[in-house]
Amino acid sequence: AGNSKDLVLSLSFFSLLHLLLIVSAADEYDYYSWQSDNFHSGRFYTKQPQCLEIPADLRLCYNVGYKKMRLPNLLDHESLPEVKQQAGSWVPLLAKRCHADTQVFLCSLFAPVCLDRPIYPCRSLCEAVRDSCAPVMETYGFPWPEMLNCDKFPMDNDLCIPMQYSDNPATQPPVPKPCPPCDNELKAENIMEHYCASDFVLKMKIKEVKKDKGDRKLIAAQKKKKVLKHGILRKKDLKKLTLYIKNGANCPCSQLDSLGANFLIMGRKVDQQLLLMSIHKWDKKSKELKFAIKYMKSNQCPTYHSVFQ
Structure with a gap:
């Protein structure tokens, strides 16, 4: 409580x-x-x-x-x-x-x-x-x-x-800064704030990661995806799901070093592209993740204006 x-x-x-x-x-x-x-x-x-x-x-x-x-x-x-x-x-x-x-x-x-x-x-x-x-x-x-x-x-x-x-x-630190969607602690508060700011939230696997010009492209595996927030996603979006880290071709993203696990994916739809807002590995043992998932099911997000506007 x-x-x-x-x-x-x-x-x-x-x-x-x-x-x-x-x-x-x-x-x-x-x-x-x-x-x-x-x-x-x-x-x-x-x-x-x-x-x-x-x-x-x-x-x-x-x-x-x-x-x-x-x-x-x-x-x-x-x-x-x-x-x-x-x-x-x-x-x-x-x-x-x-x-x-x-x-x-x-x-x-x-x-x-x-x-x-x-x-x-x-x-x-x-x-x-x-x-x-x-x-x-x-x-x-x-x-x-x-x-x-x-x-x-x-x-x-x-x-x-x-x-x-x-x-x-x-x-200045000598190491490059992580891609913004990858630079988030696995904390319930962070997860919920991204959840409320995102158009859609999924539990899913990633098949492949490619560079696409200056962006990074995440291609979803065809396995069943669990939709935690549907938002404006259409059925055809889910069938061939591709997400982008805008301007993220070369920045580090440790979550994508290994693609075997499920991921908690949060994103927005902008100009027909699905942009990644946050990514976490789905850690079944994480109390923070469990609490956030439970909160998602039982609470509504606050009403806010669009982010950054």
Whole structure:
């Protein structure tokens, strides 16, 4: 029962990566106001700006390092329910660890720190996060959205939120990063968040793995597949099932080193292609997997906007 309660509280898609701003308290953070009429002038709200506690169920930003946010936020969301719905779809990106400043950047827009004037992220911060995270999003079939167009944000010589972590090549690990769908712990929470974000979920065997241009192609074995979530899959999709890891021709995927076992496969259908979102070997002894499968049968997923949109 305790596990179930914890999982319910944590379900807003993939979660992980508790990234803090470099702060000890909001009042001590070195933010500076800048003239808002230099940027997005003429903004009109039906409500006066107000300061609110960042609620625990706003998981994208609850642990960002300050406790109060400004509403309306910098994406024109005027109510907390709207912020939660829109921000919930971005939690997956934190789990992918595509850039150390992902949370700082997103929360500066979804839950801006409460000051007398809005402080926008610097363009360089946006560009750094975009350049690292857009390829990961593309793996799942999502483009970098127009609302995060970096040209909208102020140059670094304006007063804005800068990068907190600069890339240092000397500290980069020498090993290549795993393909995003393969880079997931076998934890009930992770499984359920992928389950809720996926169009379909299957227990199946893989016959063959091939490179297809820049992608990796997974060809399903003809043996019977167990459908755990049918979604938009059609019968003909199941008969000749082929999945793709987009831009995944050369990245490591340890799960695919041996193809003898059953796999837990989760994916989305994008432009007539079935894209892999998550893959785990089906470990019968795993308590985490057993708990997740049991949860799938007895609980509904939260209602969220499309992931990364």
